[in-house]
Amino acid sequence: MSGTFLGMPSLPVFGIGNLHEHEPFPKAARRELGNPQLRANLGHATRTIRDKRLAVVSELPDWEELREAGRAIKESVMARLPELLEEFEANFTARGGTIHWARDAGEANRIVAALIRDQGATEVVKVKSMATQEIGLNEYLEEQGIAAFETDLAELIVQLDHDKPSHILVPAIHKNRSQVRDIFLREMEGVDPELTNEPARLAAAARAHLRRKFLSAKVAVSGANFALADSGTLAVVESEGNGRMCLTLPETLITVMGVEKLLPGWEDLEVFMQLLPRSSTGERMNPYTSLWTGVTADDGPQNVHLVLLDNGRSAALADEMGRSALHCIRCSACMNVCPVYERTGGHAYGSTYPGPIGAILSPLLTGITAEENNSLPYASSLCGACYDACPVKINIPDILVHLRGEDVDSKRDKRGKRGRERLPSQMDLGMKAASWALSSGKNLGLVEKALPLGRLAAGPDRKITKLPGIAAGWTQSRDIPAPPGQTFRQWWDKEHQAPAAGPGAGAAPAAGTEAPGPKENP
Amino acid sequence: MNARADILDRIRSALRDAPAVPEVPRDYRRASELGEEELIELLTDRLLDYKANVFVEEAAAVPQRLAVLLEGTGRYAVPHGLDQALFAEADAHDAGSGRRVTDGPGHRLSVDELDGIDAVVTGSAVAVAETGTIILDAGPDQGRRVISLVPDRHICIVSAGDITAILPEALRRLDGTRPQTWISGPSATSDIELERVEGVHGPRTLDVVIVRG
Numbered sequence: 086m087s088g089t090f091l092g093m094p095s096l097p098v099f100g101i102g103n104l105h106e107h108e109p110f111p112k113a114a115r116r117e118l119g120n121p122q123l124r125a126n127l128g129h130a131t132r133t134i135r136d137k138r139l140a141v142v143s144e145l146p147d148w149e150e151l152r153e154a155g156r157a158i159k160e161s162v163m164a165r166l167p168e169l170l171e172e173f174e175a176n177f178t179a180r181g182g183t184i185h186w187a188r189d190a191g192e193a194n195r196i197v198a199a200l201i202r203d204q205g206a207t208e209v210v211k212v213k214s215m216a217t218q219e220i221g222l223n224e225y226l227e228e229q230g231i232a233a234f235e236t237d238l239a240e241l242i243v244q245l246d247h248d249k250p251s252h253i254l255v256p257a258i259h260k261n262r263s264q265v266r267d268i269f270l271r272e273m274e275g276v277d278p279e280l281t282n283e284p285a286r287l288a289a290a291a292r293a294h295l296r297r298k299f300l301s302a303k304v305a306v307s308g309a310n311f312a313l314a315d316s317g318t319l320a321v322v323e324s325e326g327n328g329r330m331c332l333t334l335p336e337t338l339i340t341v342m343g344v345e346k347l348l349p350g351w352e353d354l355e356v357f358m359q360l361l362p363r364s365s366t367g368e369r370m371n372p373y374t375s376l377w378t379g380v381t382a383d384d385g386p387q388n389v390h391l392v393l394l395d396n397g398r399s400a401a402l403a404d405e406m407g408r409s410a411l412h413c414i415r416c417s418a419c420m421n422v423c424p425v426y427e428r429t430g431g432h433a434y435g436s437t438y439p440g441p442i443g444a445i446l447s448p449l450l451t452g453i454t455a456e457e458n459n460s461l462p463y464a465s466s467l468c469g470a471c472y473d474a475c476p477v478k479i480n481i482p483d484i485l486v487h488l489r490g491e492d493v494d495s496k497r498d499k500r501g502k503r504g505r506e507r508l509p510s511q512m513d514l515g516m517k518a519a520s521w522a523l524s525s526g527k528n529l530g531l532v533e534k535a536l537p538l539g540r541l542a543a544g545p546d547r548k549i550t551k552l553p554g555i556a557a558g559w560t561q562s563r564d565i566p567a568p569p570g571q572t573f574r575q576w577w578d579k580e581h582q583a584p585a586a587g588p589g590a591g592a593a594p595a596a597g598t599e600a601p602g603p604k605e606n607p
Numbered sequence: 608m609n610a611r612a613d614i615l616d617r618i619r620s621a622l623r624d625a626p627a628v629p630e631v632p633r634d635y636r637r638a639s640e641l642g643e644e645e646l647i648e649l650l651t652d653r654l655l656d657y658k659a660n661v662f663v664e665e666a667a668a669v670p671q672r673l674a675v676l677l678e679g680t681g682r683y684a685v686p687h688g689l690d691q692a693l694f695a696e697a698d699a700h701d702a703g704s705g706r707r708v709t710d711g712p713g714h715r716l717s718v719d720e721l722d723g724i725d726a727v728v729t730g731s732a733v734a735v736a737e738t739g740t741i742i743l744d745a746g747p748d749q750g751r752r753v754i755s756l757v758p759d760r761h762i763c764i765v766s767a768g769d770i771t772a773i774l775p776e777a778l779r780r781l782d783g784t785r786p787q788t789w790i791s792g793p794s795a796t797s798d799i800e801l802e803r804v805e806g807v808h809g810p811r812t813l814d815v816v817i818v819r820g
């Protein structure tokens with residue numbers, strides 16, 4: 086059943102978990118920018134993937150048609166989400182799978198831990214999943230005495246080093262080969278002490294390290310890239326084969342997936358499986374994709390579970406301007422083209438979801454009033470590169486601007502509640518002043534007379550590094566040069582006075598400082 | 608309220624503006640007109656790009672090709688539905704040494720058994736030339752997913768008639784509810800400094816035999 090919503094509108098319920106900044110973006114960014122290794126690796130990575138993506142995207146004559154189809158499919162999924170979820174549930178269940186619903190991170194973690202305990206298992210193998218990272222599953226399982234082994238090479242590196250991923254596609258991109266070797270030598274049991282830093286040797290060491298785990302694991306935990314409502318089918322897209330190992334070998338498979346990952350049916354997969362690999366790794370197709378529909382007798386796990394996760398997604402859906410952020414297929418193309426991300430890296434965003442998409446998705450999931458995330462919508466120059474790269478055409482710049490507006494409004498409301506009468510904010514006053522100054526040339530001329538004051542503020546190095554009040558936000562991430570000694574209009578006046586006023590002055594008629602108007606015309 | 612009702616309720620409430628359900632424009636390519644030779648050439652090119660080994664053979668020459676590929680290999684697994692005649696040449700070389708292990712309803716190879724096997728030979732359901740993708744759907748000539756995963760070398764037979772040009776054509780020939788594995792080259796990673804390394808957990812060698820006619 087779908088139908089219109091007739092009940093009482095409920096207030097949006099936001100998500101919890103690894104969705105928060107631990108400190109404001111500007112502060113985190115300043116620290117990360119001080120790490121030259123990170124900047125060099127990231128610069129190299131984003132440039133390389135960007136070029137590969139461009140090459141394989143330009144091969145397809147119908148790329149724009151695919152993007153448009155992708156966008157429309159996702160938009161229709163969001164509009165029909167309740168009925169599609171019910172359809173998916175019916176099909177998945179009919180095929181022998183079990184569905185669990187989780188309102189938030191805590192509930193999802195408890196469900197997964199209970200399912201693992203039901204099997205009497207104390208360890209699980211995991212295939213890279215952003216949803217489980219979002220809910221902090223590994224940490225929770227550890228508290229419960231269950232060891233979760235990440236099996237994706239990059240995730241393994243990050244996990245062994247007790248670090249956090251910095252990129253959703255290549256999570257260990259902030260480490261170079263020698264650092265990886267050192268981590269393996271330090272943390273991997275029984276590793277060859279002669280291990281070199283050759284990537285092929287390092288990959289072989291990871292293969293040997295995980296092989297026994299795969300072959301003996303009773304329970305695996307995965308995410309899912311897509312779920313097809315009309316059949317109950319799930320899909321995982323990967324490269325290394327660790328996904329296939331997790332999805333095929335253990336008796337029990339537990340998948341955690343956000344409710345927004347649905348597609349209506351089989352026909353839609355052809356669109357997304359053309360969009361995703363090319364946008365993501367810049368390959369024509371990723372090495373392995375696995376599809377499974379509930380339980381297949383004799384083939385793969387016989388005990389199959391899916392945890393459907395809300396954790397703030399319904400709240401994001403309630404934001405009419407922001408809901409298309411849920412269309413994201415986590416390809417990471419927007420990160421690789423983002424000039425801010427290229428320099429700060431993923432850690433500065435705090436949340437599981439970094440880069441341009443993270444800057445909108447995290448505050449949408451947690452609510453913009455969550456202090457930690459309200460600086461994220463400002464982590465962008467609004468250049469629009471992310472929008473052009475996005476395979477499902479999410480208009481990230483528009484949503485950023487919308488969320489900035491929400492942020493300003495929410496702060497004003499907070500102040501309004503405190504004082505008896507709402508005091509105009511600095512922003513309001515600034516806007517008023519600007520509107521007065523720009524309304525006539527005479528007013529602007531008056532303002533310009535104050536310019537030398539700015540030169541004074543700049544000091545001998547002719548840079549202003551701190552502006553007062555709300556303008557401080559501007560100088561938090563940049564210096565501004567001292568204003569020039571005279572304005573363009575003052576210079577023009579001087580240059581265009583009567584010839585006697587100065588050498589080199591042409592025969593131009595004198596111009597007043599008034600804005601162009603009828604009376605000026607000779 | 609239980610979580611299910613709660614979540615569905617929240618979602619319905621979020622959608623109380625009743626957003627329109629857009630028409631999905633499907634004017635991307637859905638069919639193509641490449642001939643068999645062009646398809647073979649394109650698929651070969653893509654697979655080589657992924658560092659797979661490719662052999663294009665007439666049907667009659669396949670047993671000989673398999674015998675050569677399996678030379679020097681220890682035991683190898685085959686699914687019960689794969690035509691046993693394909694191994695006539697290999698068997699002749701072996702003089703009945705019994706290197707071939709069949710996985711089928713009567714005898715399911717355990718994971719540990721598979722771990723001790725060097726290679727697997729399977730058929731395939733359909734292939735996509737443009738992306739260099741071979742799709743297995745666990746049909747009788749392909750077997751359970753696990754047998755093409757654990758051995759370190761996968762020899763995969765693709766009939767020319769099963770090659771399509773683009774993904775939408777391939778998916779139209781498949782039943783989405785069968786367990787599927789889409790394979791585009793041997794397993795690979797670019798996780799260390801973006802340097803591509805072929806062969807991580809999946810088979811490190813992929814040999815593709817394309818059969819003409």
Ligand code: SF4
Nearest residue numbers: 413414416417419475
């Ligand atoms: S927002 Fe678009 S470009 Fe960015 S990760 Fe999501 S799908 Fe990819």
